[in-house]
Amino acid sequence: MTAGRSYELTAIGRVESPLTDPGSAPKQGDEGVPDAWLVFEGDVLEGLLDIEPGDELLVLTWLDRADRDVLLVHPRGDTSRPPAGVFATRSPHRPNPIGLHRVAVVEVEGERIKVRDLEALDGTPIVDVKPVLSADLSER
Amino acid sequence: MTAGRSYELTAIGRVESPLTDPGSAPKQGDEGVPDAWLVFEGDVLEGLLDIEPGDELLVLTWLDRADRDVLLVHPRGDTSRPPAGVFATRSPHRPNPIGLHRVAVVEVEGERIKVRDLEALDGTPIVDVKPVLSADLSER
Numbered sequence: 001m002t003a004g005r006s007y008e009l010t011a012i013g014r015v016e017s018p019l020t021d022p023g024s025a026p027k028q029g030d031e032g033v034p035d036a037w038l039v040f041e042g043d044v045l046e047g048l049l050d051i052e053p054g055d056e057l058l059v060l061t062w063l064d065r066a067d068r069d070v071l072l073v074h075p076r077g078d079t080s081r082p083p084a085g086v087f088a089t090r091s092p093h094r095p096n097p098i099g100l101h102r103v104a105v106v107e108v109e110g111e112r113i114k115v116r117d118l119e120a121l122d123g124t125p126i127v128d129v130k131p132v133l134s135a136d137l138s139e140r
Numbered sequence: 141m142t143a144g145r146s147y148e149l150t151a152i153g154r155v156e157s158p159l160t161d162p163g164s165a166p167k168q169g170d171e172g173v174p175d176a177w178l179v180f181e182g183d184v185l186e187g188l189l190d191i192e193p194g195d196e197l198l199v200l201t202w203l204d205r206a207d208r209d210v211l212l213v214h215p216r217g218d219t220s221r222p223p224a225g226v227f228a229t230r231s232p233h234r235p236n237p238i239g240l241h242r243v244a245v246v247e248v249e250g251e252r253i254k255v256r257d258l259e260a261l262d263g264t265p266i267v268d269v270k271p272v273l274s275a276d277l278s279e280r
């Protein structure tokens with residue numbers, strides 16, 4: 001690794017989800033997953049101010065079970081398809097395995113936020129949360 | 141920091157942009173910014189396979205000039221608005237300053253990809269690139 005290329009990421013919380021087996025996790029969040037909880041660390045709670053039920057959020061996770069040495073993958077694990085560059089796919093396996101999940105807030109309970117449509121495995125570290133903007137959504 | 145909460149992120153490239161002054165950078169990419177280049181490190185080039193002009197990408201950056209100790213901000217820097225939790229805003233100032241930018245590919249030239257609508261400052265480290273999916277876009 002070249003000097004000056006690394007940065008330290010700190011988990012701000014963890015996912016609590018009934019999904020525990022990497023093999024059974026759906027490939028995208030809208031393919032039918034149970035509700036999950038985002039559980040935040042005490043030192044970042046002030047940053048959650050203004051998050052409310054009904055909000056659409058982008059949750060960024062650290063996919064700690066991913067393989068960081070992969071640059072080519074078969075899309076969606078389908079070996080009948082030719083390998084693609086990881087940056088042209090949403091594979092968890094990539095040099096910096098940051099997961100990007102669009103979720104809807106169901107409930108806010110102190111340091112715990114219940115969300116719909118999160119396909120992350122139980123225990124996955126959360127590294128950031130952002131609101132969905134209309135500029136993210138527009139077809140162009 | 142609690143043990144077991146940190147992860148190492150490695151830059152896979154850098155932004156080359158005429159934007160050099162944090163004060164003059166537009167707040168979102170669709171508010172009129174010049175084209176920029178994504179310039180990748182030699183050791184990740186294989187991961188760019190299949191990225192083509194016309195593609196819509198999400199570029200994840202490390203906002204290395206952000207303040208990581210901020211949990212409350214005035215939205216869009218407007219001090220007439222009450223402070224909001226950073227996770228309810230797109231402020232660069234947040235515990236893990238990961239920038240999320242939706243861009244359109246204009247040109248691919250080896251390790252350099254020219255993109256439209258990238259509001260990141262010149263020299264900003266790139267940490268991941270993902271395709272935009274229809275599930276990201278749908279109104280719900």
